[in-house]
Amino acid sequence: MPLPQPDLPEPAHPEVDSMLSRKFGKEIANYFSGSPLNRVGFLRPDHAFLSQAFKHPSTSFLLFNNLEPLIQSPTALFFANFSDVSSIIGPDPFAKSEEDLIQEYNSEVYYPQIIFLGLDERKHGFVYKERYKGQPFFAVDVTPRKSVTNAAEELIKKMEGRGLEFSKGRMNLSLQAQEATIYAEARHLLDWNARNPFCASCGYPTLSVNAGFKRTCPPKDIAPSISMPNRPPCATRTGVSNLSFPRTDPTVIMAVVSADGQKILLGRQKRWPKYWYSTLAGFLEPAESVEEAVRREVWEESGIYLGRVVIHSTQPWPYPANLMIGAIGQAIPGGEDIHLGHDAELEDAKWFTAEEVREALRVGTSGLGEEAGPEYKEGGLRLPPKTAIAHQLMRAVVDGFVSGAPMM
Amino acid sequence: MPLPQPDLPEPAHPEVDSMLSRKFGKEIANYFSGSPLNRVGFLRPDHAFLSQAFKHPSTSFLLFNNLEPLIQSPTALFFANFSDVSSIIGPDPFAKSEEDLIQEYNSEVYYPQIIFLGLDERKHGFVYKERYKGQPFFAVDVTPRKSVTNAAEELIKKMEGRGLEFSKGRMNLSLQAQEATIYAEARHLLDWNARNPFCASCGYPTLSVNAGFKRTCPPKDIAPSISMPNRPPCATRTGVSNLSFPRTDPTVIMAVVSADGQKILLGRQKRWPKYWYSTLAGFLEPAESVEEAVRREVWEESGIYLGRVVIHSTQPWPYPANLMIGAIGQAIPGGEDIHLGHDAELEDAKWFTAEEVREALRVGTSGLGEEAGPEYKEGGLRLPPKTAIAHQLMRAVVDGFVSGAPMM
Numbered sequence: 001m002p003l004p005q006p007d008l009p010e011p012a013h014p015e016v017d018s019m020l021s022r023k024f025g026k027e028i029a030n031y032f033s034g035s036p037l038n039r040v041g042f043l044r045p046d047h048a049f050l051s052q053a054f055k056h057p058s059t060s061f062l063l064f065n066n067l068e069p070l071i072q073s074p075t076a077l078f079f080a081n082f083s084d085v086s087s088i089i090g091p092d093p094f095a096k097s098e099e100d101l102i103q104e105y106n107s108e109v110y111y112p113q114i115i116f117l118g119l120d121e122r123k124h125g126f127v128y129k130e131r132y133k134g135q136p137f138f139a140v141d142v143t144p145r146k147s148v149t150n151a152a153e154e155l156i157k158k159m160e161g162r163g164l165e166f167s168k169g170r171m172n173l174s175l176q177a178q179e180a181t182i183y184a185e186a187r188h189l190l191d192w193n194a195r196n197p198f199c200a201s202c203g204y205p206t207l208s209v210n211a212g213f214k215r216t217c218p219p220k221d222i223a224p225s226i227s228m229p230n231r232p233p234c235a236t237r238t239g240v241s242n243l244s245f246p247r248t249d250p251t252v253i254m255a256v257v258s259a260d261g262q263k264i265l266l267g268r269q270k271r272w273p274k275y276w277y278s279t280l281a282g283f284l285e286p287a288e289s290v291e292e293a294v295r296r297e298v299w300e301e302s303g304i305y306l307g308r309v310v311i312h313s314t315q316p317w318p319y320p321a322n323l324m325i326g327a328i329g330q331a332i333p334g335g336e337d338i339h340l341g342h343d344a345e346l347e348d349a350k351w352f353t354a355e356e357v358r359e360a361l362r363v364g365t366s367g368l369g370e371e372a373g374p375e376y377k378e379g380g381l382r383l384p385p386k387t388a389i390a391h392q393l394m395r396a397v398v399d400g401f402v403s404g405a406p407m408m
Numbered sequence: 409m410p411l412p413q414p415d416l417p418e419p420a421h422p423e424v425d426s427m428l429s430r431k432f433g434k435e436i437a438n439y440f441s442g443s444p445l446n447r448v449g450f451l452r453p454d455h456a457f458l459s460q461a462f463k464h465p466s467t468s469f470l471l472f473n474n475l476e477p478l479i480q481s482p483t484a485l486f487f488a489n490f491s492d493v494s495s496i497i498g499p500d501p502f503a504k505s506e507e508d509l510i511q512e513y514n515s516e517v518y519y520p521q522i523i524f525l526g527l528d529e530r531k532h533g534f535v536y537k538e539r540y541k542g543q544p545f546f547a548v549d550v551t552p553r554k555s556v557t558n559a560a561e562e563l564i565k566k567m568e569g570r571g572l573e574f575s576k577g578r579m580n581l582s583l584q585a586q587e588a589t590i591y592a593e594a595r596h597l598l599d600w601n602a603r604n605p606f607c608a609s610c611g612y613p614t615l616s617v618n619a620g621f622k623r624t625c626p627p628k629d630i631a632p633s634i635s636m637p638n639r640p641p642c643a644t645r646t647g648v649s650n651l652s653f654p655r656t657d658p659t660v661i662m663a664v665v666s667a668d669g670q671k672i673l674l675g676r677q678k679r680w681p682k683y684w685y686s687t688l689a690g691f692l693e694p695a696e697s698v699e700e701a702v703r704r705e706v707w708e709e710s711g712i713y714l715g716r717v718v719i720h721s722t723q724p725w726p727y728p729a730n731l732m733i734g735a736i737g738q739a740i741p742g743g744e745d746i747h748l749g750h751d752a753e754l755e756d757a758k759w760f761t762a763e764e765v766r767e768a769l770r771v772g773t774s775g776l777g778e779e780a781g782p783e784y785k786e787g788g789l790r791l792p793p794k795t796a797i798a799h800q801l802m803r804a805v806v807d808g809f810v811s812g813a814p815m816m
Contacts, residue, residue: 003707004715004740027717033697041693042708042751131749181695188694195643195651196608203606203613213693235603242657242729243603246694249650250658250731284731285449285621286596286654287589287724289441299411300450307412309435311719316695321650323658323692325733332412341539343450 002121030315035181037118050094058125105218116211139186253281303339410529438723443589445526513626524619547594661689711747
């Protein structure tokens with residue numbers, strides 16, 4: 001059977017007034033989570049599997065140009081087929097085993113990055129070893145670069161001739177929810193591979209393996225310009241090194257309530273539109289629990305001292321590689337004075353009443369570059385849209401997450 | 409006032425039957441969390457602060473040799489003073505600004521790694537800008553290497569002459585709880601700096617800044633052996649790059665209960681002692697929510713399909729750089745059949761009754777290399793100690809985390 005998924009609505013365009021987060025048990029599934037794909041990650045080292053999946057007629061290819069996905073509209077990705085991409089990646093990029101690829105490594109040969117994203121088990125067609133079934137999804141980097149410059153430019157022109165385009169800038173959270181999860185997985189991995197062409201342990205170029213989910217530091221390099229093909233020893237070749245695996249940066253984001261549970265703390269950055277506030281957030285540091293990171297960040301940014309911290313939900317955030325861990329924190333009595341002088345991150349931080357936040361969630365939400373809704377009145381509080389975990393955390397607080405009863 | 413901390417007991421040696429996890433509100437503080445230090449991270453770029461803190465008479469230095477900390481006993485770190493380490497790091501390693509250090513960067517000069525860990529605000533003495541007070545803590549790498557080989561060997565000999573030693577192997581979770589958090593912070597950062605001497609974006613050597621919390625890729629290198637001091641452009645120099653910051657790998661670990669809530673799924677790896685089982689665990693993948701990662705890992709390792717997933721607590725794990733996110737998951741009806749064939753990680757996975765787990769938590773827990781307690785009978789289930797989040801998750805399940813009432 002397919003892996004169970006939270007019930008995400010379609011379409012999920014932010015202008016449509018539909019709840020983006022539904023309960024899965026007690027769980028909130030935030031935007032960018034709830035993927036329809038089974039990643040079958042244990043099959044990634046199996047080149048026979050990848051080769052068959054890559055060439056299956058049902059297979060869908062998401063194309064990226066400089067990390068921008070090919071779309072047919074602001075709410076929908078475009079999925080190309082094998083014949084569209086074969087001019088760039090050849091007839092069978094997974095024909096060889098990883099052992100052979102490492103053995104024949106040549107740092108001067110350019111391979112466009114390919115990511116195996118997973119199988120959509122709801123769609124029939126492709127079957128591997130009887131047990132693994134579904135429509136395969138891949139991402140392919142078609143950025144015009146090095147040896148594929150001409151072929152990639154032609155492909156891009158062809159796609160644009162069909163009325164398609166590569167999205168400009170962030171997707172602005174407009175994609176239909178399940179497609180957003182596929183885009184997020186692809187973008188996170190393409191970005192990681194692009195940022196890590198060299199081994200941080202020894203400084204030599206690395207090779208993508210495991211269909212984009214691993215990079216390895218080959219022991220030799222047969223590039224003609226290299227006089228000594230054998231490289232010095234590298235620590236990543238002995239044992240398991242996290243440098244070989246994609247990076248995800250844990251981030252904490254938190255709705256802070258006052259000690260009496262009646263007020264909510266929000267902050268704003270200078271570059272945001274007027275009247276716009278949101279929850280505080282920051283990166284988890286080494287050797288911190290999530291709860292400690294929440295207390296530290298809130299104190300650093302606002303001077304407020306938190307006691308109780310409860311984790312609410314999580315959200316993948318592919319800009320470039322974050323896991324947002326959403327929490328609700330409660331100030332301790334006497335610890336509610338705002339001080340912005342520790343670090344310089346916020347322009348302002350302020351306590352709002354639950355009533356102000358509730359009203360702003362009703363009339364004042366929008367994407368960062370968009371107008372607030374028609375009922376919004378100039379000067380009122382503006383807040384992020386439902387696709388943002390910040391919004392879901394504020395919603396949880398005014399709906400009574402802390403006390404069990406809605407706040408007045 | 410100091411940042412609030414969960415109430416961790418001292419001493420926390422695993423042989424002592426004291427609860428390592430206490431509630432902080434509804435929060436479970438796991439081993440390696442609950443640090444007594446305020447990291448005042450926004451002061452790390454301020455070399456005047458670091459210089460004053462480094463030289464203050466109250467300052468404590470935790471020494472590491474090849475990532476092993478200097479200890480006075482298996483339960484206690486040893487903290488050296490400034491005069492002990494000055495032979496290795498000089499009279500004032502923070503005398504210069506970061507701008508100057510970057511300007512004068514010479515990849516052939518070896519600086520032993522120094523980490524600023526934070527201020528213990530409960531201890532008076534050091535004060536900076538009136539507001540930031542407490543005993544400063546630093547970690548220093550005294551591994552005999554390059555230019556400090558002789559001085560480091562002498563220092564190590566001196567320390568050993570005082571009856572101290574560098575811990576061999578993992579600390580085995582025997583340190584007193586608050587010292588364990590200091591050790592975890594230091595180890596995580598020393599390891600990250602050691603693994604990342606080169607820039608993954610351009611392949612050139614990097615420089616430690618921000619007292620060990622950041623690495624930067626200098627635009628030039630005045631080392632005599634380098635013919636062209638100016639380096640090519642590097643992407644990490646434009647905008648903020650996560651490659652410059654320490655890495656923390658989010659990991660999920662989960663107690664799985666049956667659909668009726670009456671049984672608990674545990675697995676075992678081949679290398680573990682006989683009869684030893686634990687909760688399943690694995691790395692979060694790019695663009696997954698925690699809840700999705702829990703469902704995926706459980707299916708990959710055991711074939712079981714989870715519905716509801718609730719996050720319980722988190723634990724820093726400095727081997728080398730993990731954040732363990734603990735969850736409870738519930739199987740869906742009809743999804744409880746065990747299949748170990750997807751990946752080869754587990755030797756066995758099995759459903760246990762709550763009664764078996766409760767009894768094993770009472771008599772069968774220990775560290776991995778240790779004997780079970782005196783009441784343990786050969787053949788009975790063995791489980792990890794209280795210092796492991798796996799233990800806390802099982803405890804939560806048998807105590808009724810899922811249903812609100814203890815399991816029978």
